[in-house]
Amino acid sequence: MNVVGIGTEITECLRIARLIERHGEQFLHRTFTAREIHWCQMQGEWVQHYAARWAAKQAVIKALGLARMRGISWPDIEICSDGSGQHRVMLSGNIKQVAEKLGVSDILLSLSHCRTHATAFAVALAR
Numbered sequence: 001m002n003v004v005g006i007g008t009e010i011t012e013c014l015r016i017a018r019l020i021e022r023h024g025e026q027f028l029h030r031t032f033t034a035r036e037i038h039w040c041q042m043q044g045e046w047v048q049h050y051a052a053r054w055a056a057k058q059a060v061i062k063a064l065g066l067a068r069m070r071g072i073s074w075p076d077i078e079i080c081s082d083g084s085g086q087h088r089v090m091l092s093g094n095i096k097q098v099a100e101k102l103g104v105s106d107i108l109l110s111l112s113h114c115r116t117h118a119t120a121f122a123v124a125l126a127r
Helices: 013-031 034-041 046-063 093-102
Strands: 002-012 077-081 087-091 104-113 117-126
Touching: 002 013, 002 046, 013 046, 013 117, 034 046, 034 077, 046 077, 046 087, 046 104, 046 117, 087 093, 087 104, 093 104, 093 117
Parallel strands: none
Antiparallel strands: 002 117, 077 087, 104 117
């Protein structure tokens, strides 16, 4: 496996809470998939989980070298969680096509959050 790129992001949970408060469902559906929204809403500290997913999507964009790309559809990057705390990145749409052109076969992801901040680190790998 070869490293195509790495990306990291840190975001303030309060910033995401304000976006949700200001734009509500419009922000959520423009940014997250239905599965992500459902998962975050089921968590005790749901704003922290939204913030971690926001950071993860930003980190993935950076790992793919797309930080300057316009017209990104944020739900095309889905962060899936399993019961063990592992996270998977599921790509679709234009983002998936770009990743395939780069030869990306997997994206490793680590998330962390506390009351005030959420952070993510992504590594895009090619076979």
